[in-house]
Amino acid sequence: MDRPPKSWSIHTRSEIIAKYEVMERVGSGAYADVYRGRRLSDGLIVALKEIHDYQSAVREMDALQLLQGSPNVVVLHECFWRDDEDAVLVLEFLRADLATVIADAAKANQPLPTPELKRWIIQILSGIHACHRLMVLHRDLKPSNLLISEHGLLKIADFGQARILTEPGIDASNNHEEYSRVFNDIDNKGTSDGDMEDKEEGKELDCFTSCVGTRWFRAPELLYGSRDYGLEVDLWSLGCIFAELLTLQPLFPGTSDIDQLSRIIGVLGNLDESAWVGCSKLPDYGIISFSKVENPAGLEACLPNRSPDEVALVKRLVCYDPAKRATAMELLHDKYFTEEPLPVPVSELPVPLSRKGKDDDSSGGWDHFDEMDSDSDFDQFGPLNITRTRTGFSIQFP
DSSP states (O other): OOOOOOTTSGGGOHHHHTTEEEEEEEEEOSSEEEEEEEETTTOOEEEEEEEOOHHHHHHHHHHHHHTTTOTTBOOEEEEEEETTSOEEEEEEOOOEEHHHHHHHHHHHTOOOOHHHHHHHHHHHHHHHHHHHHTTEEOOOOOGGGEEEOTTSOEEEOOOTTOEESSOTTTTSOSOOHHHHHHHHHHHTTOOOGGGTTTEETTEEOSOOOSOOSOGGGOOHHHHTTOOSOOTHHHHHHHHHHHHHHHHSSOSOOOSSHHHHHHHHHHHHOOOSTTTSTTGGGSTTTTTOOOOOOSSOOOHHHHSTTOOHHHHHHHHTTSOSOGGGSOOHHHHHTOGGGTSSSOOOOGGGSOOOSSOOOOOTTOOOTTTSOOOOOOOOOOOOOOOOEEEEOSSEEEEEOO
């Protein structure tokens, strides 16, 4: 049962209810509440995501605005911000996610057919390539953040932990001046606790926090406390997701950060300079130690009954040295996708009716949003439409 509306909730936001009918709440978490809504002008069903964390809201809006027009990234239609209220993002409403695809297959005890598997992976890689091409680091990739439309189109969502590794607006559309100015105004208000990765003792840092992402998909460098990392942490997460698609079970289901590292080392072997030159410089390398593993299991043992090409695909991502992880574009050119059986068309992918719930060890993100269907297209996006309201502003992405 939904909680009764609060005086400061989305239900009383005049600028929102003037344009959208706010329907039932479909997801809730520590950082956001998500509602199904209907746009009054044309009846389009949307997701209204009310974000309670300032920094998450800024990051998600920034990343999604930069990624406009990417077919495998969730569409941001509009956003609202008031001086004394949470940000509200108007997003396309997607009915399912990859976690549910995996769960349904596991329940039926039926591995995903290879042609379907290939199409899911291609779509994930295409979405990540779009992000990384624009230097958007997601930092929380997992099956429940890979949403699926009723037509089988997979889209990356939940950019609340994302960082843009270049200045916002580079390589993007040419209509960002007003957008950047508005968000610079917001930034000048101050920072939240979540922004401590950016400022420390009053000085700027060129490093991030290691406390990001969901444990099962977190790269070893993060588990060892690195704050100097890049796009490669997303690539490790991709490898874990692909392994789960292949086996219908999480690759490294750790119960704590130490247990997570222990499981990784038990499979890949000892993390030392021979495996990754420079690993001993990781902040917590000298603090966290494990008994020497004489006979690591190897990824082959974790991927039984899978083809050598499939094992090789995971190996290109799940490796200690970040520099050796294959990029999304490199993997899209892998022979695995051009050999029989070929990937099915997107329209032939079976899509669950709805999401069944969060994946284990979930840290938030869409905050268990049960997204359903969307009918968006990806024609040319026009200039930003920024409207000042009495207490804030609305940014519309036509």
